[in-house]
Amino acid sequence: MSIKSQKINEDSDWRFRVFDSLSFPTLILKKNKEIISANKKFLELFQVSGGDLIGKKCYDYFKQSDFPCTPDGCPIQKMIENKNGCSILNEVKEDGKRVIWEERVFSPILNDKGDVAYIMESVRDATRIKTLEKRLTGMTELMRNVIHSSVSAIVAVSKDGVIMNKAAEDLFGYTAEEIDPTKGKKAVDLYPAGVAKEIMGKLRSPLYGGKGKLSSTEVNIINASGEEVPVRMTAAIIYEDGLEVGSMGVYNDLRERQEVEKKLKDVEMRALHSEKMASLGQLAAGVAHEINNPLTGIMLYADMLLENMDDDDRKEDIKYILEDANRCKEIVKNLLMYSRQTSLKKEIILINDLLNQSLALIRDQEIFMNIAIKKNLSQVMMIVQVDKNQMHRVIINLVINAIDAMDKNGNLTFRTYRNKDKKKVYLEITDTGSGIDNENIVRIFDPFFTTKELGKGTGLGLSTVYGIIKKNSGRISVKETSPHGTTFLIELPLYIPGKDDEMISQIGC
Ligand SMILES: Nc1ncnc2c1ncn2[C@@H]1O[C@H](COP(=O)(O)OP(=O)(O)O)[C@@H](O)[C@H]1O
Ligand SMILES: [Mg+2]
Known part of the structure; x- marks a missing residue:
């Protein structure tokens, strides 16, 4: 055997x-799908002999x-065509x-012309x-479900895109596409000025929960x-091989909690206030009763002296x-009124009539000289059941206070309206006076609290008002106050007449 032919044999x-x-x-295999050879591994694994296999079609x-x-289901066929x-x-x-x-x-074995031979x-x-692969798909699916069913808003941003769950879309009002930094909003637009930068700074610092x-x-x-x-949020940087590739945040809306x-x-506050008012009421009632008897004596004997x-x-x-x-007698009366120790004579009346009657009682007085009265009264039927005189x-007390605050010059506006669902009637009295200082708002209904000069104010007006309103099942509050004026709001129960309500005839409805 020549050296050359030996080499060829060694090669094969x-x-x-x-x-x-x-x-x-x-x-x-041949192109016609006939099996022409099988390696050892095949024969071992498929436990077949060469004789049983060679010459058979696949x-x-x-x-x-x-x-x-x-032809569609046969990969060999396709491979012969595209090589x-x-x-x-x-x-x-x-x-x-x-x-x-x-x-x-399947791998093609090509002949010299480049066609598939075997x-x-x-x-x-x-x-x-x-x-x-299946486990990974399952995990990915599980992750997707966890993210999307979370009640917390979740947003993840990376160079590959944005993931945003339904809660996040509801909270931000954007879709993932709209906040994709490559297409839409930038992260900084989702926070007030400087906040996004501050968050990133904290994320990169080890001091706020660890680096990242x-x-x-x-x-x-x-x-x-x-x-x-x-919102209350937590956040994290997403790293890949130690490099920052994105960030994610989990947000919880705090509006509802803050509202509660x-x-x-x-x-x-209201409970504290009514507690305070109740104990002040008891004190006032005690003082009023103690003073009432000696006062009656003083007046009786003074009267007798005068006559004789x-x-x-x-x-x-x-x-x-x-x-x-x-x-003094007047003060005692006011104190008793405040402490709600007087008896009630409830009547039903239209709130607008009640207001007009009250104004008529003080109409002629010169205090109104430079004050314009405006009325903004709802014409729907608003009946209340209250002690008219009280x-x-x-109303007179509130009007006098308003006039005092305006220094006898300005506008005094009355507004009435109702809320049928809440079964409430409202009366607002607005002045263009000097307003109430913030620190005084909590004290104005206290008996003897006054900012007026000695001899001018007794500080019993609003405490009496408070007592009367309370006794008539209503509420009074300062709705608004500023150096440009004050609005007092009175809330009373709306009287809903029954079908055969005799009392209704009293007010001509
Ligand atoms: N409409 C108002 N505008 C500004 N301050 C008011 C008004 N109504 C009441 N106030 C403040 O509330 C205080 C208490 O009022 P009130 O109880 O009627 O007592 P008085 O009128 O005797 O001072 C007043 O001294 C005043 O400081
Ligand atoms: Mg007063």
Whole structure:
């Protein structure tokens, strides 16, 4: 044997050995799908002898069919046409149950002209990869569900895009697309000026929950309508191989909670206020009763002295005693009214009539000189059931206070309206006076609280008003006050007449 021919044999021997030592079971087929060779691995794994295999068509061996697969379902056919390798994934079943996933890889063996002469088919076990892939898909799906069903708003932004759950879309009012930094809003637009920068600064610092993390913190975000919404948020930087590739935030809307907290605080304040008013009322009632008897005595004896006295200088002095005693009597009356120790004589009346009657009682007085009275009265029927005389006292007191605050110059506006659902009637009295200082608002209904000079104010007006309104099942509050004026708001229960209500005839309805 010449050296040359020996070399050629060694070469073919080498090629033959490669085929046999491939770690995947492999076949060589002709274009007509006839199996012409199988490597050792194939024979071992499929437990078949070369004699049983060689010469068979692949569809005969693999599918036990006498006919080739349809051109569409046959990867060999496709490969002959486009001369590119390809692969298919098969689910191998036994007794209807899947045993393994098998990948078949087809590679063309080309002749000198570049056409497909033979086909090499390798079989690989893809069960592990397929199982991992399935587990990964399951995990991804689970993550998606967790994110999307979370009641907390979740937003993740990276160079690959934005993930936003439904809660986040509701909170921000944007879709993921709209806040994608490459297409729409930038993160800074979602916060008031400087806040996004501050968040990123804290995220990169180790001081706020560790580097790359931001522990729960309260900030405001700006939603699509430009509204600032208070939220509690946590955030994190997303790293890949130690590099920042994005960030994510979890947000909880605080509006509802803050609303509840505010309501609770209001209720607490109101409870404290009525407690204070109740104990002041008891004190006032005690003082009033104690003073009432000696006062009646003083007035009785002063009256008797006056009657039995001849005209002389001392008569004038006794008149002063009586005048001052009468003022004391008035104060006692107010105190009793405030402490709600007077009896009620309830009548039903239209709120507009009640107001007009009260104004008529003070109309002619010169205090109104430079004050314009405006009325903005609702014409719907608004009936209240109150002690008319006491309510006149309320309105007159409020009017006099308003006039005092305006220094006898300005506008005094009356407004009436109702809320049928809440069954309430409202009367507002607005002046253009000097307003009430913030620190005084909580004290103006206290008895003897006055900012007026000595001898001008007794500080009993609003406390009396408060007592009367309370006794008539209503509420009074300062709706608004500023150096440009004040609005007092009275709330009374709306009287709803029954079908055969006799009382209604009293007001001519
Ligand atoms: N319409 C008003 N505008 C500004 N301040 C008011 C008004 N009504 C009441 N006030 C304040 O409330 C205080 C208490 O009022 P009130 O109880 O009627 O007592 P008085 O009128 O005797 O001072 C007043 O001294 C005043 O400081
Ligand atoms: Mg007053």
